[in-house]
Amino acid sequence: MKRTKVVRFVAGVAAIAMAAAGLAGCGGSSNSASGSNGGKEGDLDAALQKGGTITYWTWTDSAKAQAAAFEKKYPKVHVKVVNPGTGMTVYTKLQNVLKASSGIPDISQIEYQAIPQFSVPGNLLDLSQYGFAKYKNKFVKSAWEGVTSGSSIYGLPQDTGPMVMFYNKQVFDAAGITNPPKTWDEYMQDAKILHEKDSSVYITNDSGQGNFITSMLWQAGSHAYKVNGTNVEINLNDPGAMRWAKNWDYLFKNHYISSLTNQGTEWYQAANKGKIASVVSGSWMAGAFKSSVKETAGQWRVAPMPSYDGKPASANYGGSSEVVLKKSANPALAAAFLRWLNTSQESIDLFKQSGGYVSTKKELSSQEFLNEKSDYFGGQQINKVFLESGKNVVSGWQFLPYQAYANSITMDTVGKAYQGQTTFEKALKEYQKALVTYGNQQGYKVTGK
Structure with missing residues (x-):
């Protein structure tokens, strides 16, 4: 049937308030949010050699397999995987532990839309100090824009939802x-x-x-x-x-x-x-x-x-990333795990196998992926x-x-x-x-x- 011209007539809300409440305590500016811990790229490999335990909050199906693969590669490191729920449930729990300054995870999964809620009050580590800017071209543009603000990098993209x-x-x-x-x-x-x-x-x-x-x-x-x-x-x-x-x-x-x-x-x-x-x-x-x-x-x-x-x-x-909390007890080790989690081929493959829609250009443009028939x-x-x-x-x-x-x-x-x-x-x-x-x-x- 031919189209004819048509005339157009032409939650946890209380917990969210805690995010803004943190403005005064954290300085309330983009400068405080992007403040560096004085780290550098070399600190990541040093942290992996030293080892330690980090906690990772996530709701992904692939998380435990990824953590196991990481621990096999870096046996001195233990990754404690915690599933705190999804979306608002996670953000409410994050606000609670940040307010209490206790039980804060080192790494957390956060949707792109919620990153400003935590970065503006200064709760996220600026990863640019560890040389993460080099990964810009690894991810599709919209995903990278979701984790950055100016020169500050608050996370690495995981998946996306075009x-x-x-x-x-x-x-x-x-x-x-x-x-x-x-x-x-x-x-x-x-x-x-x-x-x-x-x-x-x-x-x-x-x-x-x-x-x-x-x-x-x-x-x-x-x-x-x-x-x-x-x-x-x-x-x-x-x-x-x-x-x-x-x-x-x-x-x-x-x-x-x-x-x-x-x-x-x-x-x-x-x-x-x-x-x-x-x-x-x-x-x-x-x-x-x-x-x-x-x-x-x-x-x-x-x-x-x-x-x-x-x-x-x-x-x-939709779509989400992983971030490092600024109050992590071991920010360099957490950043090293995040680097592996969202940039290593082994980890990306595990995420794909679980049904995740990745945000990396290489995978999204591969002929095998593009030619797959449904x-x-x-x-x-x-x-x-x-x-x-x-x-x-x-x-x-x-x-x-x-x-x-x-x-x-x-x-x-x-x-x-x-x-x-x-x-x-x-x-x-x-x-x-x-x-x-x-x-x-x-x-x-x-x-x-």
């Missing part, structure tokens, strides 16, 4: 849509076609999760947050944010999007029955499809994320789509130094638009007001535009 569109080709074909949408205008037209043909079919689902909204603003070209140490400027009214808001107003006003939550029981049922026609998400979502959307295996395909002008543009949705996705070489998406992540995005908190309150503000109580444009303004107020209450110097 955004793509997973779509059910059989459902699209049945509606007469022969090609996936390349632009958001086409996407909205397809949403209308699908729903008018069968009112039980939605082009996608979105329940208003904060991290998804953040990534959608990023892809739209918004630069909503500008962070310089403790100085923060918030502009959720910029052109990029308004592009996304106008599109979502149209889609929700016409009931073209389901409010089901990704990877919930009802969502799996709907996806298995062909009621959810597509999902815009990170590359990691391929694993969720394979493991839980089995009834429609072979029907799904992967396409680039629609863009606003037809030119390739994407964002990251039976689930109809024999498509999906890794090629993921790689291109990673190359097209919009540059310049910054996260708030209290991003986890920001994500936790979206339903109190932007959620009103999802519920039809207001427009997305107005909801973003309310969201901005809440974020400015909160940031200033926590000791940041926050202004809104």
